[in-house]
Amino acid sequence: MKPPQFEYAAPATLPEALALLAHPDGDAKPLAGGQSLMPVLAFRLASPRLLVDLRLLQGMDRIEVDASGVRMGAKVRWRDIERDARLKTALPLMAEAIGHVAHYQIRNRGTVGGSLAHADPAAELPGIAVACDATIEIASTRGSRSVAAADFFEGALTTVLQPDELITAITFPAWPAGRASAFEELARRHGDFAMAGTAVWFDLDTAGRAMNTHIGVIGASDRPRRLAAAEAKLDGQVIDAQSIGEAACAAAGACDPADDLHASAAYRRNLVGVLVERALARALAGTKGSGTAINRSGESH
Amino acid sequence: MEVSFKVNGHAVKTEVEPRTTLSLCLRDNLKLTGTHVGCEHGVCGACTVIVDGEAVRSCLTLAVQVEGRSITTVEGLADGDALSPLQAAFRRHNALQCGFCTPGMLTTAHALLTDEPHASADRIREVLSGNLCRCTGYLPIVEAVLDARAAYGGPASDATTGHGAGR
Structure with missing residues (x-):
């Protein structure tokens, strides 16, 4: 369908954009790449009064990498992430997951801020954000605030963002060299939304036991989330086939997927277990410096 | 507006x-x-x-x-009535049947090869996975794009597979 009627503004500065979002007539929506919002409009799932196009705003399209971590402006596109070689060491889970994010044409326009605000439960970036303890920076005419990714997503397509607020950036804590990690997902068509996916990481102490284990899942709940029950199976343990198996089993038991058109709840639950097991095994193999290159179609380019 | x-x-x-x-x-x-x-x-x-x-x-x-x-x-790909090398490759490889998806296939492949003239068959398949074709089964489309790489400064076509390759 065609989008419903709306008014349109393309402010030149962030304060102007925030003023438009805070207008007393309300019902204004920010527009960046439009790769989530445009389908929502086409399906008439939303009919905002005003679209505030962010295309003229300067300085929000940069990826900054320093000792404190990674900061991505809200207008950073998937294409920018895909082409930033620094992220392979500064944020390896994102570098690995980016090959799964949408299709070629959509990666040229889709943005970090748009994906976070849209909050699809199967989207990769929200899952990486939760799994990597990211912080989301938000601005409005009332001031700015930072929200932990774990507290940002409230449910499917629902976040803590207020109608007058705009995501300006996302920050990730520094990633130490030697940290073990892997991302896995399954989608019917590469680039489509995942039926389920997982991002895992852990550090090893001097005795070779896991600590800080993080297991995040997407597509297996109404929002991206960590699975504490599965993480607890690994912290303080030597990571081996047995502990990985226990963690995968706990992960499958801890998620609460819904039946939908694409997969049954039982299938998704089983899939989470399989993907968590694969990801942990691959993360472990990475710590041993062995040739871990499991050749995944579409990621080699 | x-x-x-x-x-x-x-x-x-x-x-x-x-x-x-x-x-x-x-x-x-x-x-x-x-x-x-x-x-x-x-x-x-x-x-x-x-x-x-x-x-x-x-x-x-x-x-x-x-x-x-x-x-x-x-419409901007061809030079007048002369097909672009990519379009000519589509024709040579019979890379279309009903033709509905073809404009999107051509523009996508043109952007890809302009940026990445050495794109591998896997890369081409990955990129074209965002374009649905219900007629061809994609094989001749991938062959056509592989064949067209030379015109963008990429390798001469010798890596194509199956029918129509190397003509």
């Missing part, structure tokens, strides 16, 4: 509603009906056009968002 941009090298100025998608602006306002509208929600890829060198879905882009930008549509 009035919007001005370039299409296939020509400056255009046209009046649109804010909600007018780029795909409809091209087809209805500018009568460039080579850009096909399939799903209108960003799944099928038929409406792909090139904006400042980057392939985008014109159904997920508002016309007002491309103010001042430079657009290439499928």
Whole structure:
């Protein structure tokens, strides 16, 4: 369908954009790449009064990498992430997951801020954000605030963002060299939304036991989330086939997927277990410096 | 609202509603009906056009968002009546049947090969996974794109598979 009627503004500065979002007539929506919002409009799932196009705003399209971590402006596109070689060491889970994010044409326009605000439960970036303890920076005419990714997503397509607020950036804590990690997902068509996916990481102490284990899942709940029950199976343990198996089993038991058109709840639950097991095994193999290159179609380019 | 941009090298100025998608602006306002509208929600890829060198879905882009930008549509690929090397490769390999998806296949592959003339068969398949074709089964399309790489400065075609290769 065609989008419903709306008014349109393309402010030149962030304060102007925030003023438009805070207008007393309300019902204004920010527009960046439009790769989530445009389908929502086409399906008439939303009919905002005003679209505030962010295309003229300067300085929000940069990826900054320093000792404190990674900061991505809200207008950073998937294409920018895909082409930033620094992220392979500064944020390896994102570098690995980016090959799964949408299709070629959509990666040229889709943005970090748009994906976070849209909050699809199967989207990769929200899952990486939760799994990597990211912080989301938000601005409005009332001031700015930072929200932990774990507290940002409230449910499917629902976040803590207020109608007058705009995501300006996302920050990730520094990633130490030697940290073990892997991302896995399954989608019917590469680039489509995942039926389920997982991002895992852990550090090893001097005795070779896991600590800080993080297991995040997407597509297996109404929002991206960590699975504490599965993480607890690994912290303080030597990571081996047995502990990985226990963690995968706990992960499958801890998620609460819904039946939908694409997969049954039982299938998704089983899939989470399989993907968590694969990801942990691959993360472990990475710590041993062995040739871990499991050749995944579409990621080699 | 009035919007001005370039299409296939020509400056255009046209009046649109804010909600007018780029795909409809091209087809209805500018009568460039080579850009096909399939799903209108960003799944099928038929409406792909090139904006400042980057392939985008014109159904997920508002016309007002491309103010001042430079657009290439499928009409901009050929030089007059002479097919571009990519188009000629599609013809040689029978890379189309009904032809509905073809404008999106051509614009996507053109943007890809302009950027990555050495794209591998896997890379080509990955990129074209965003374009649905229900007729061909994709094999001749991938062969055509592989074959066209040489015209973009990529390798001469010797890596194609199956029928039609290397003609």
